[in-house]
Amino acid sequence: MNTTATHPMTNASLITNVRRTDGARVDVSLADGRVAAIGPDLPREPGVRIEDGAGALLLPGFVEGHTHLDKTNWGMNWYCNEVGPKLTDRIENERRWRAQSGHDAGAQSLALARAFLAAGTTRLRTHVDIDTEAGLRHLEGVLATRTALRDVLDMQIVAFPQSGLLGRPGTDALLDRALGAGADVLGALDPALIDGDPVASLDLTFSLAQRHQKPIDIHLHEPGEIGAFTLGLLLDRVAALGMQGQVVVSHAFCLGALPERERDALLARLADLRVALLTTAPPSTPVPPLKTCVERGVTLFGGNDGIRDTWTPYGSPDMLERAMLIAMRYGLRRDDDLALAFDCVSSTAAHGCGFTHYGLQAGARADLVLIEADTLAHAIVARPPRKLVMANGRIVARNGTLAQD
Template sequence: MSGNLLITDVRLANGQQVDISIAGSRIEAIGPDLKREPGTTEEHGAGALVLPGFVEGHTHLDKTMWGMPWYRNAVGPKLTDRIENERRWRATSGHDAGAQSLALARAFLHVGTTRIRTHVDVDTDAGLRHLEGVLATREMLKGVMDLQVVAFPQSGLLKREGTAALLDRALAEGADVLGALDPASIDGDPVASLDTTFAIASRHRKPIDIHLHEPGETGARTMSLLLDRVEALDMQGQVVISHAFCLGELPEQARDALLERLARLRVALLTTAPPSVPVPPLKACVAAGVTIFAGNDGIRDAWTPYGSPDMLERAMFVGMRYDLRRDDALELAFDTVSGAAARGCGFADYGLTVGARADLVLLDAETVAHAVAARPPRKCVISHGRIVARNGAGVAQ
C-alpha cells in the first residue's frame, strides 16, 4: 500500500494514547483524535504500544544459513580456525550470499527491523562475489529497508596480498563503510594495518567499522592508535569499534581514559553482549557520553548456530548480560537496538517524532520494558510509511 496512513489508538512509551498521521514516508502529526483526511487509509491500533522500527547495528547477512538445512559445526576453538573453516566451506558449498542475505533481511523486516548494518566478506578467494550478492539484496529491498554494507576483510588486511585493492574496489562499487579486523593479532602490524585502513577510507570519504577482539593491553594499544588517527584525520563521528572486548578487562583508570577519548572523538561502540567474554561497560559508556549500541553478529552460520532476526531478543540479551532489571534500565537496553544504534550507524531521520521517517512497530505490551522481556508478536510493521508485515508475515506491496 502507499499514500497517506492514519494509525489510531496507539500508546507511546510514556503511556500517552495518540493517533499518528503519516504523509508519504514521513510522520506528519502525533496527537489525540487526529482528523482523518479524505483518501487516507486508517489502521486501528487497538491500544497497542508503538515503537520506532528496530535497528540491527552489526550482522553478517552474507554468511547466514537461515532457512537452510542444519550445518554441523565441528570447528576448532581459535578465531583463525573459524575464519579458515568458513572460507573453505563457502568456497566448496556454493553458498549464495545474495539469496541468503535476502532471506534473512526479510525475516528481520517482518518482525520490525527496518535498518541494518551488515558486514560482508571481501577476500582474495571470493573477491567481490559476496558483496555483489548483498548489494543486489540492498537494491531489491530499497524503499522498505535500509541496508548499510560494510566491506569487511574477514581474513585480515595485510596477510593476503591484494586485499587492500579489493577493499578499494568494494567501496568504489557501492559499499557504504570500510571494515577492518584486529590490526595486531590478525595482521601482526597495527600501525601498518591502521594506516592502510584509514588511507582507503579517506580516499573514498567513507566511515570505518573495525572488529576489535584483541584483549586487555593489546586491545587498548590498538584502540589508542586508532583514536590517534581519528583525531589527526578529523574523522570524528565516522568510526565504530565493534566488540571492544578490551574495555571490559582494563583497570578502571585506563578504561575511563579511553572512554573520555571515545566520547570526545565521537567514536561509537558496538556490542553483541556475548555471555562468555568481557564486554564494554554499558553504564560507564553512557555516563561518559559514548554511544554504545547492539547487534547480533552472525546468525545461524558456520561460526555459530545461534542468533535471531528479532532485535527485541537482542535487547533482552543486552539486559541479561548487563544485569538490567529495572524498567528504566530495560529502556536503556531497548535504546541499544533503536535510537543509539541509529546514531552509531548514522541512520538519519529516525524516531517517533514529527518529520522522522515513518518506521513503526505495533505490539501488545504495557511498556518498553515489557516488550523487551516478553517479546510479543508484532501486530503490524510499517516501513517508509507503508505496512510491510502483520503478525510476523510479509504483506504484499
C-alpha cells in the same frame, strides 16, 4: 511481498488508538513516507487510509547495528559445527565451507533481511566478506538484496576483510573496488593479532577510508593491554585525520577487562572524538561497560553479529531478543534499565550508524512497530509477534508475516 517492484507511496494514512511507551494514547499521521504528526485525536481527513491500532504499544522501527547477512544459513538445513576454538580456525573453516558448498550470499542475505523486516527491523548495518578467493562475489549478492529491498529496508554495507588486511596480498585492492562498487563503510579486523602490524594495518585502513571519504567500522577482538594499545593507535588517527564521528569500534572487548583508570582514559578519548562502540553482549567475554559509557557520553549500541552461520548456531533477526540479551548481560532488571537496552537497538543504534530521520516525531521516516504488550519492558521480555510493521510509510508485515503486495 514483492520486493523488487517500486509502487507509488500512499500519500497519507492515519494509525489510530496506539500507546506510546509513556502510556499516552495517540494517533500517528503519515504522509509521503514520513511521520506527519503524533498526538491524541488527530483529524480524520477524507480519503486518508485509517488503520486501527486497537491499543497496541507503538515503537520505532528497530535498528540492527552489526550483522553478517552474507554468511547466514537462515532457512537452510542445519549446519553441524565442528570448528576448532581459535579465531583463525573459524575464518579458515568458513572460507572452505562456503567455497565447497556454493553458499549463495545473495539468496541467503535476502532470506535473512526479509526475516528482519517481519520482526520490525527497518534499518540495518551488515558486514560483508571481501576475500581474495571469493573476490567481490559476496558483496554482489548483498548489493542485490539491498536493491530488492530499497523501498523498505535502509541498509548500510561494510566492506569487511575477514582474514585481515595484510596477510593475503590483494585484499587492499579488493576493498578499494568494493568501496567504489557501493559499500558504504570500510571494515577492518584486529590490526595487531590478525594483521601482526597494527601501525601498518591502521595506516592502510585510514588511507583507504580517506581516499573514498567513507567511515570505518573495525572489529576489535583484541583483549586487555594489546587491545588498549591498538585502540589508542586508532584514536590517534581519528584525531590526526579529522575523522571525529566517523568511526565505530565493534566488540571492543579490551574495555571490559582494563583497570578502571586506564579504561576511563580511553572512554574520555572515545567521547571526545565521537567514536562509537558496538556490542553483541556475549555472555562469556568482557564487554564495554554500558552505564559507564552512557554517563561518559560514549555511544554504545547493539547488534547480533552472525546469525545461524558456520561461526555460531545462535542469533535471531528479532532485535527485541537482542535487547533482552543485552539487558541480561549487563544485569538490567528495572523497567527503566530495560529501556536503556532498547535504546541500544533503536535510537542509539541509529545514531551510532548514522541513520538519519529516525524516531517517532514529525519529519522522521515512517518506520514503526505495533506490538501487543503492556509496556516496553514487557515487549522486550515477552517478544510477541509484531502486530504491524511499517517501513518508509508502507505496511510490510502483519502478525510476524511479511505482507503481500
